[in-house]
Amino acid sequence: TEMSRAAERLRLLINHLDRPSDAIVSFESHPLICKTQGEYTLDTDLLTPEQRLSYEQNGYILIKNLVSEEDINRFRYTHTRLCRQEVKAPGLVTMRDLAILKSEFVPDQRAISKIQDFQEDPELFRYCTLPQILKYVECFTGPNIMAMHTMLINKPPDAGKKTSRHPMHQDLHYFPFRPADWIVCAWTAMETVNRQNGCLVVLPGTHTGTLQEHDYPEWEGGANKMYHGVRGYDSQHPRVHLEMEKGDTVFFHPLLIHGSGMNQTQGFRKAISCHYASADCYYIDVNGTTQENIANEVKEITMRKYAGQEISFQDSWAFRGRLVKGERTSL
Numbered sequence: 001t002e003m004s005r006a007a008e009r010l011r012l013l014i015n016h017l018d019r020p021s022d023a024i025v026s027f028e029s030h031p032l033i034c035k036t037q038g039e040y041t042l043d044t045d046l047l048t049p050e051q052r053l054s055y056e057q058n059g060y061i062l063i064k065n066l067v068s069e070e071d072i073n074r075f076r077y078t079h080t081r082l083c084r085q086e087v088k089a090p091g092l093v094t095m096r097d098l099a100i101l102k103s104e105f106v107p108d109q110r111a112i113s114k115i116q117d118f119q120e121d122p123e124l125f126r127y128c129t130l131p132q133i134l135k136y137v138e139c140f141t142g143p144n145i146m147a148m149h150t151m152l153i154n155k156p157p158d159a160g161k162k163t164s165r166h167p168m169h170q171d172l173h174y175f176p177f178r179p180a181d182w183i184v185c186a187w188t189a190m191e192t193v194n195r196q197n198g199c200l201v202v203l204p205g206t207h208t209g210t211l212q213e214h215d216y217p218e219w220e221g222g223a224n225k226m227y228h229g230v231r232g233y234d235s236q237h238p239r240v241h242l243e244m245e246k247g248d249t250v251f252f253h254p255l256l257i258h259g260s261g262m263n264q265t266q267g268f269r270k271a272i273s274c275h276y277a278s279a280d281c282y283y284i285d286v287n288g289t290t291q292e293n294i295a296n297e298v299k300e301i302t303m304r305k306y307a308g309q310e311i312s313f314q315d316s317w318a319f320r321g322r323l324v325k326g327e328r329t330s331l
């Protein structure tokens, strides 16, 4: 087909970027999918050349006002009800902040700093199927789309030990599937997020690097379970604070190094997110890789949850994943 002038211009710009050779991905079986060397985005007519270039160079794009106020209010309402245990969703994982672990548990959103795996809650999962989100996701994953991981993060006011921080990390550390370029996270602010309440902090361009070794950060006040950070994190790399309004959505690459600062306000800072992957991705064996430490932690937890049954790291992902578009070809 004829390449549009805009795409041509983009290609020229991309050719000037210095890219590692492992960025080459081509899925010949898919006519729509034709990413070539050094391309992280697909030409689906949605992204402007500037937006594509921005993702290629920075590893993320921020789309203002993508999710409606009404939808977000509905998600907030459902979140409150899930936390109060007024509704249940099979598989839902709730997390309490380290700072309040020792106190009595009261079922309330203020006691739950994060819920994960809401794929069985039809109302919250609606977020993962919003057409305006999937249109963007398709630019990174191609047409067969799996929602692999869901979260609603409710960053609590910091209790004084900086436990509300999320260390700098790459999400790929948690994923035993590849290629990385076919995975993308959508993260939507459910209210104003800024430096005060602990917005996302990103290191632009780090998506062109490789997966780094992750471990618990050596923080005086401790770190939450499974909150691994990049080992030997370069504090000199330029940082960008992503300040966002309610409904704004950032799409970012799973190798992009990011984290979030502490919440210095009295409110609970809320965001909803979903990690998507192309259904054409494949599982990998992480034994002997830097991901072995997280795989072991996950296995230990699933073992406890499912009464001693050994579930592989890969299977724990395969049963959480849900097809949201196209065909479930591999994952």
Ligand SMILES: CCCCCCCCCC(=O)SCCNC(=O)CCNC(=O)[C@H](O)C(C)(C)COP(=O)(O)OP(=O)(O)OC[C@H]1O[C@@H](n2cnc3c(N)ncnc32)[C@H](O)[C@@H]1OP(=O)(O)O
Residues within 6 Å of the ligand: 093, 094, 095, 096, 097, 098, 101, 116, 149, 171, 174, 223, 224, 225, 226, 227, 228, 275, 298, 301
């Ligand atoms: C699979 C990972 C998915 C990540 C995907 C994509 C990229 C995203 C990057 C991240 O989000 S990194 C952070 C990922 N975080 C998590 O996945 C948190 C998951 N949290 C949980 O699964 C549960 O909150 C947890 C299993 C830790 C506890 O839930 P339980 O209902 O089992 O609680 P319980 O009260 O029984 O506590 C079990 C143990 O966990 C400990 N614990 C609970 N919350 C903790 C906490 N916040 N920090 C440290 N330890 C904690 C608790 O003290 C206790 O320790 P002991 O066994 O030694 O007694």
Ligand SMILES: Nc1ncnc2c1ncn2[C@@H]1O[C@H](COP(=O)(O)OP(=O)(O)OP(=O)(O)O)[C@@H](O)[C@H]1O
Residues within 6 Å of the ligand: 165, 166, 167, 168, 195, 201, 217, 229, 230, 233, 241, 258, 259, 260, 261, 262
């Ligand atoms: N040693 C470290 N290892 C990994 N991540 C870190 C480390 N130190 C800070 N971070 C992360 O860097 C990001 C910024 O954190 P920080 O608390 O400094 O917030 P901030 O946005 O710089 O706020 P301010 O500078 O205004 O206090 C967070 O994701 C934080 O978890």
Ligand SMILES: O=C(O)CCC(=O)C(=O)O
Residues within 6 Å of the ligand: 151, 153, 155, 166, 171, 200, 258, 259, 260, 271
């Ligand atoms: O603080 C946040 O909302 C971001 C958390 C995050 O990066 C993650 O859970 O992977």
Ligand SMILES: [Fe+2]
Residues within 6 Å of the ligand: 169, 170, 171, 258
């Ligand atoms: Fe993350």
Ligand SMILES: [Mg+2]
Residues within 6 Å of the ligand: none
């Ligand atoms: Mg700081």
